[in-house]
Amino acid sequence: MSTKVGTAQRHDSALKHVTGQALYIDDMPEPPGTLHGALVLSTEACGRLKKLDLATAATSPDVVAVLAAGDVPGKNDVAPIGQGEPLFAIDRIDYAGQPLALVVAESLDAARAAAERAVVEIEEEEPILDIATALAKKAYVQAPATLSRGDPDDALRRAPHRLTAAFSVGGQEHFYLEGQIAFALPGEDGDIVVHSSTQHPTEVQHICARLLGCDFNRITAVVRRLGGGFGGKESNASWVAGAAAVAANHTGRPVKLRLPREIDMIATGKRHGFDYRYTVGFDDDGRVLALDAVLAADAGWSLDLTPGVVARALTHTDNAYWIPHFRAVGYACRTNRQSNTAFRGFGGPQGVVVMEDALDRIAHHLGRDPNDVRALNFYAEGMDETPYGQKVDENHLARCWAEVKTGGALEQRRAEIDAFNAGHPVLKRGLGLFPLKFGISFNLPHMNQAGALVHVYTDGSIRLNHGGTEMGQGLFIKVAQVVAEVFKVDIDRIRPSATSTAEVPNTSPTAASTGSDLNGWAAWEAANTIKQRMMSYAAEHFGVAQNDIEFADGNVRIAKPGSNQVLSFGELAKLCWLGRVSLSATGFYKTPKIHWDPVAMRGRPFFYFSFGAAMAEVAIDTLTGESRVLRADLVQDCGESLNPAIDLGQIEGAFVQGQGWLTCEELWWDAKGRLKTVGPSTYKIPGSRDVPPVFNVKMLSNAPSREATIFHSKAVGEPPLMLATAVWTALKDAIGAATDRRAPVRLDAPATPERVLAAVVKARTAAR
Template sequence: MSETRIQDRGEAETLRDVPHHKLAAAADKAIRGGVARPVAHDSAARHVTGAAVYVDDIPELPGTLHLHVATSSRAHARVAAIDLAPVRAAPGVVAVLSAGDIPGENDCSPVFHDDPVFAEGEVQYAGQSLFAVAAVTREAARAAAALARIEYEDLPALLTVDDALAADADLLPPHEMRLGDPEAAIAAAPRRLAGTIRVGGQDHFYLEGQIAYAVPGEGEDVLVHSSTQHPSEVQHTVAKVLGVADHAVTVEVRRMGGGFGGKESQPALFAAIAALAAKKTGRPAKLRVDRDDDMVMTGKRHDFRIDWEVGFDGSGRIAGAVFRQAARCGYSADLSGGIADRAMFHADNAYDLRAARIHSRRLKTHTVSNTAFRGFGGPQGMIATERVLDAVAFALGRDPLDVRRANFYPPGGGAVTPYHQEVTDSVVSEMVEELERSSGYRARRQAVRAFNAGSPILKKGISLTPVKFGISFTATHLNQAGALVHVYKDGSVHLNHGGTEMGQGLFVKVAQVVAEVFQIDLDRVKITATTTAKVPNTSATAASSGSDLNGMAAKAAAEAIRGRLVAFAAAKYRLPEDRIVFLPNRVRIGNEEMSFPDLVQEAYLNQVSLSSTGFYATPGIHYDRETASGKPFFYYAYGAAVSEVAIDTLTGENRVLRVDILHDVGRSLNPAIDLGQIEGGFIQGLGWLTTEELWWDEAGRLRTHAPSTYKIPTANDRPDDMRIAIWSKGENRAETVFRSKAVGEPPLMLALSAFSAIVDAVAAAADYRAFPDLDAPATPERVLAAVEDARRRAGFA
């Protein structure tokens, strides 16, 4: 059984089984115009037919060069000597580029100027770029790079969180949030617990790897096609490396084959090298990294060690909690400051901790610089809290759901987070109650216990966990977006904005917003590639804010044009403006109607501007680092999931049997797209927590650098019984675009229910006599070790 449901305006439909005519009828009953309709992704047909054009599909211009980047084989070493003469002499080689060839700054970092394009004198991780070869083919470039003669002098290397903690190797200053006096609250509590959880990183494993194609222009100009979530950052980095003004660099991206945060800061390196080669040689240059090199060279989700202490009463109510988070950042800062901050912001998840201290250390290691990943630290912050509540419930012999319920943020406000933002929009209690009922959680929990009593080898577990995720960039200045809308004489519309399309459906959602404003059919709105030449100074498409920011900016631009049309019609026909009403594909002017194209044509002939920019900045958000307090989030997105799992106690193998998800997207702009994001987010989170294990050897070399050694979830790992519903009562209290809520990142953390369910199953293997010590990811090896450890502590032979 597999169900994906839309619950909208009190009605539930099974989307996959609904006939097309019924979907169309449902769409007609939805909010008129573009929004609230379950419209297919604008590139869906092109995706499945192979017609969608990615960077590597752009026809190559004559003379295009192909690049290969040579990288360090050592984790930390001084480069004693490097001889590139054999590389330059190799067949097909046109240019060899190293640090000395950079006319501007040898840096591709997003913030701290600590990430060189090419290493100079010292290498700090195995996989760091040393030089690049431009040749007539990729094969020639790779073969030539292998001819370099490099001598290293090895230096001590810090590879793990524990290594860095022992060496006091802080890459960035620590940060702390405090609410009340948690130490005193813990000391005074009737019960106390402490523990540690370690959570691994995760590779983005986007379908389209890192790639850039640079075309030199006149003078200093260069056009860069980049697979990036942050065109403006790539533009700025390329300009910085070339030593030119930003206006000389144009970055364009129509679509990405996945991003997940891995294409926020990391594409800058590849774009800079391609642009450097193009300007040095005067020929187009393409840098397409193969999967192995991509995984070795690019950053991952940060792995964490989190030590915790908690005091609580007999009901499981938390009196005080302390979390000590330690994040492995890698050799450079990248975006680690913001990621570690968000892990702190989400240490409470959906729970009113009342008294809490969250301390964060951001550690330097001689491994690849870790970077943004879907959730941006939030998942790492939440997992420790869920571990705490599972441990508290086990210690009290209570259902973990009851303990979670005892700690939820109350509806209606009155409670504040550890960073002192009041939570005024909590719907978590209501959503969990609804999901508990619809999923049959209580009866299924009893059934799981009954199954375990009669099954000596296979054990089941079940868990219901919530999600509360803050929406906004925590770097306040990034909460801005621009858009450009043209209405042509025939009534068709050209739309451009600063958001990027990585498969998540942003483009179609924003187009629906514009169609809604003009009340025209969606196919009258042309979606165009993101380019720094049209909308400048954009923020990354990240932080789940793509629709919120770009949708509002596009709405503002479209409303400006509509306002001009209304003013024109009112003046021409001598009517008050409230008598000009936009209807589907037409406009009522007094008692008469004309088509939208006809009104546009009249406005054009009367010299009315039919083009407008739009801008949006999220209001009222701020954060003071000195006091660790403020309102960093505009609103919160909520969700909950029930996962039921089975483990094999002889092998450690595990499988999710069923998942029930209820997720809040406010008033959905596009239920079909949102359902896809919820399902995909959950599955990606499941991969992070169960199968995706990164492993470096003692020399600091990543050994899980290909599908043969790194296991992402496949269609076979999807639960056979998966029931997803959009919460029918959802409505954003904040003034977002048509009262919708962000959906990109929050669903990933619904997979925490699967991890907690595995913990429950491991406890069953020890007859519920010992609480499992299980870290993430819960690979078969870790599950088997946790089973054996729990049984030993429970007194089994």
Template sequence: MRRLPVNSPAPNQSARHLAGASVAHDSAWKHVSGQARYIDDMPEPEGLLHAAVGHSAQAHARILSMDLEAVRSAPGVVAVVTADDVPGHIDIGPVFPGDSVLASGLVEHVGQPIFAVAATSHEAARKAARLARVEYEPLPARITIEQALAAQLFVRPSKTHLRGDPDAVLGQSEYRLQGSHHIGGQEHFYLEGQACLVEPTEDQGAFVHTSSQHPSEVQKLVAEVLGLPIHEVQAEVRRMGGGFGGKETQAAPLACVAALLVRATGRPVKYRLARADDMIQTGKRHDFLNQWDVSFNAAGEITAADISVSGRCGHSPDLSDAIVDRAMFHVDNAYFLPAARVTGHRCKTHTVSNTAFRGFGGPQGMMVSEQVMEDIARQLGKDPLDIRKANLYRPGRDTTQYGQTIEQHILPDLIEQLEKTSDYRQRRQAIRRFNAGSPVLKKGLALTPVKFGISFTAKHLNQAGALVHIYTDGSIHVNHGGTEMGQGLYIKVAQVVATAFQVDLSRVKVSATRTDKVPNTSPTAASSGSDLNGMAALDACEKILSGLVAFGAEHWKVPAEDIHFADNQVHLGDTAVDFADFVQAAYMHRVSLSSSGFYATPRIHFDHERGQGHPFLYYANGAACSEVIVDTLTGEYRVLRTDILHDVGRSLNPEIDRGQIEGGFIQGMGWLTMEELVYSDQGQLMTTGPATYKIPAVSDTPPDFRVDLLADSPNREATVFHSKAVGEPPLMLGISVWCALRDAAASITDYRYSPPLNAPATPEEVLRAVTASELWLASAMEVADE
């Protein structure tokens, strides 16, 4: 049988838009024309009700009484439910317990749902939910990471990765530095907020239209809350208006609340959060307190490190255990740590439970090593890029602190290439000259790498299923467990299927993700959507191809090895048959034209007790060079230019990948520079909308923005056509902007001092860094005068 092996490049056939071609997003025209249908655009079923919840006004308190009479009697209200009305499970924690669908007796963050309302309109439900009279007994509330650490309050036990004897090396080192910084959280701020529509089905079941990255989890939790077997609930996701991790676990509680109201009323229920409610009630990226003690030699090479990363998890575990794990895995970023201790704390605070966000803890961990590189450079009087290059993983120095060997050293050459194409050295000298003659405006420059592990760190999630049908006209229908949130997963999987059969992409249709078509799916997360679902779809195609080749060999009397698919045809020796005609013939001879497919990521394992293993199938790599200009009187700044070189292996769709890189960089830049979450001392979120929470605008994009894909770099692993993941890694390219801002502030001291700069580096924070540099310079001058 001549078929397309997994580890071969897609052939250059004349069938249109196969894997490797730049093809527009399958819903692009629907997005721009307004025809793309989201949850709130769906035709409303007869008798539709709308949901809202009443939520806690206290960060930590006992509920003494709750009077809901005014809620029940409000105009339009049809039903009100509390925890007492839950027929099944109350706890809907996604991994570990701790999340109640509706709180009862105790509340642990402002915004925690305590009852739910179904009314005849969205406005009526929201107004009614505000009429409850709740009496609380306030309890001590711990809001910050420092408060949680002082009280030793954690949602999960702390963990440590250890290699060698870092204490001994640190104690004997001539060069040593200690430091810490705060890294702020980030609101997902998707265009489509959290939303679902739940319809009743027979046998008290439910059909859930959900905006979720994890429809199988929605299905499971709704079933458990209703006290039903899982097969009585179906969940469907056609598309999301953005996810970024915020809809991996946080979509399920809405579906559970709506399902309870469906059970109470027998009518369909839509539950859509208003923006302010969404920001108050749902989790964000974890903010972190990072601390380190690092030794190094005169060449700037790190010799030992003792690092702790502490994440603000909120009131419950949610996904925090794995998120802090990934922060621990990525504190090294691209750099070898010969002796290291890495400790991760999962801090419990009385704030909303934080959750997945693009990068899943990795970005917060990487910030440690990138600040350390800068600080070593300032202490030794060297260029930060030279210190970064000196510490890169390379042969002989290629094992991570958690025991995984770096098998493909891409970054040294990638960085050398970007250093040349971005004119880093020439611009560094030009910036020095500019700063020397400019007392107010200062420029900064930084080139930073990214090494990001690809796989779920929870091993069991590294699996996927798919379902492929060929119809008798030669058209192909695909369903798989991945969800589409704008990242282009559907079009990539469609290209994989088109390539497998060597037919035009227009023949392939990917339908909405549904739990009754492909069951027990993993979330679309960890940058693994194309890797997992593409391989599962390819497996299904290869099973169908096997049957078709056997049929062709028997029917046309040719050896199987003389049969191949190309250019919308099936070539059977010297005979070429149109693909649709061949499929029709196969159908008439009772040959299966449908198959399921499955894929499980190989070679991954990790011993959490020992903190050692091989948690990632491979690493994605990239680098960015960013230049900024800072007004030292106000702290205001602009990004002037960014150059990016990123490795996506053998790209399935280069333009989709470029879009992911551009968007990821901007989102990462926004996280580190302007997106500031502010809480009151009482745990009340103060930034609840675009008036107070600022995300990057088009005007914040670098006016000179250059993005290139690393050429001739197929993945050595047997991923789908040797491509590489591209969803999360580009976000960390935004670290280059944060480092460039520090570089600009350091120029005030002629690069002899590294000023502190917490993230987000708002103008106020940048001004503090500038002030710290000026004070250091004044002190140094006083010492020199003496």
């Protein structure tokens, strides 16, 4: 089997996934004495905590301990950045679902039953439950941020045409298959090993240590695999792990805390919903001259990771388009809802939709084809600097755009759809296109670093450890392919091991699509260090030059005058051990070139850009508002893919998840601020029948990254999610067809049947 980088290799856990043999935290054998936890949550959204009576819960059958704010031995704060986010509420209630206490019992049923017996009294206050109210009250979790270039006010005054519009997009539940879970096992001298379903083991280590008031070295966070994360286990997993660690420390016994789906959804953050207002100025051809936009995010009750989300939304408001005069102001609105957090795309999806809405309206105003207007405004040579000052290098926009139009037979299908619409008064079809430019790197430069640890054993087998977490996305197999490529051995000789803060310290989260970029290079550095040692020893031992030594096909060839000697990789490893050569090495990588001034909002926040394009065809029923995605054609820039099979799965999955965000995944709170969409019966994620029946995915060929990415590959985790914006555009096109395009279309997302129907009615009313 070929294991070369760039070949399709199955996920390292694929067979275990489909046979049920893959072990997740809840599958781990429980040591004798294991306790189980259940949370006590607030049922009110805002107010003063007057009474928390846990006596009845504490005396319930099989209950060992009940822990609240006063039982936290260290600092009762789980904020990932900043401060002021208590693990257990002290005197204030800030959202319905806020943890108040933890019940620990001999069984899960006993813990959950006892948690129901807690007596809670809250003096209610008027909550802030939407962005508009927060803006009116100037309730923010941070000061507004502004990204600007040129003089948008003057440019708007001078523009031949101006349009002002508003719309909104909702949040999104991560709905990972494995819920939030942690298993804390106490050891000697206050040491605790925490098995956590987290994307950020180092943050788990830090939060647990903060809560316990101990050094980081007493906490070991371990992650073998996650059952999905999508950003929801970047910061939220830390407080779940922290609660388990506090209970294990308090009782001296292992403690498992897993949140049932309803509690998980009630207590944890979502994708940030956004409200938008913008004014755009343009010329007679549809060329954008200026944009003045407000992006207001629902941060929820606390800071969490909102600063980064808002910053990334602002830096993606331009999307694929040159805008000479630009201003975007981001508001992080404080509401009495779950503290919203990272979600795949991390603000990028909420940023790119602004210009897509604007360009659709510009095209309608001028009577032009919206896709021609899009192409007219693409970044191009001489117009290639973003509003924050970064050059748009290796611009593949035109290629992606051309290939998706050709592959999707744009002109033919446009004619077919127009003919269908002319003959069908009730059903309408729509076609939407979307181009993408997406920046890859963490917003904070210091997070763009990674470490790895590689051991070569004397039988030629290799153990690989790095700071990235495997959550189903195929990171482990990709990094293993990198190591196999260095040593030229079969992939079966590489054994990836659980991510652990005891093996690779001070890790960055597996997020921002950087998992392969960062950890791949770190593993390459470690493996190459060992390889160079082995080559140096072999050259000395056999009396040849290092360039006479070749690693290939699991063997090592020693080229000597008149004869060649071939050793297996394992034989050379044993020979090096006998020669006292170290066969273990760490590797470290930091992303070059990036820098960022968060106050001036200027710099190079991204190492490179990923590009893509999508075309989607939809159908709507104008009597019910129901919609279907009939076909999707995608072209995604992956550079030189490390593993095309894995990347293909990432593209398909990301698109469908983005489709869910924009069409069916609606979060709903009642008038008291209590989330009511708390499970699959009330919250609709895309199912198998929502996947487009015709689904064509293509990776852009012959497009290796010219930047020093690992084997010239590009990130693929997040960018394809935004390609689903083509579905939203197509829905607006179908709604427009219901009025013969006599009125512009406002379509808030998610575009549920109710919203589609309301948009049809509003467009028809405006057309009359």
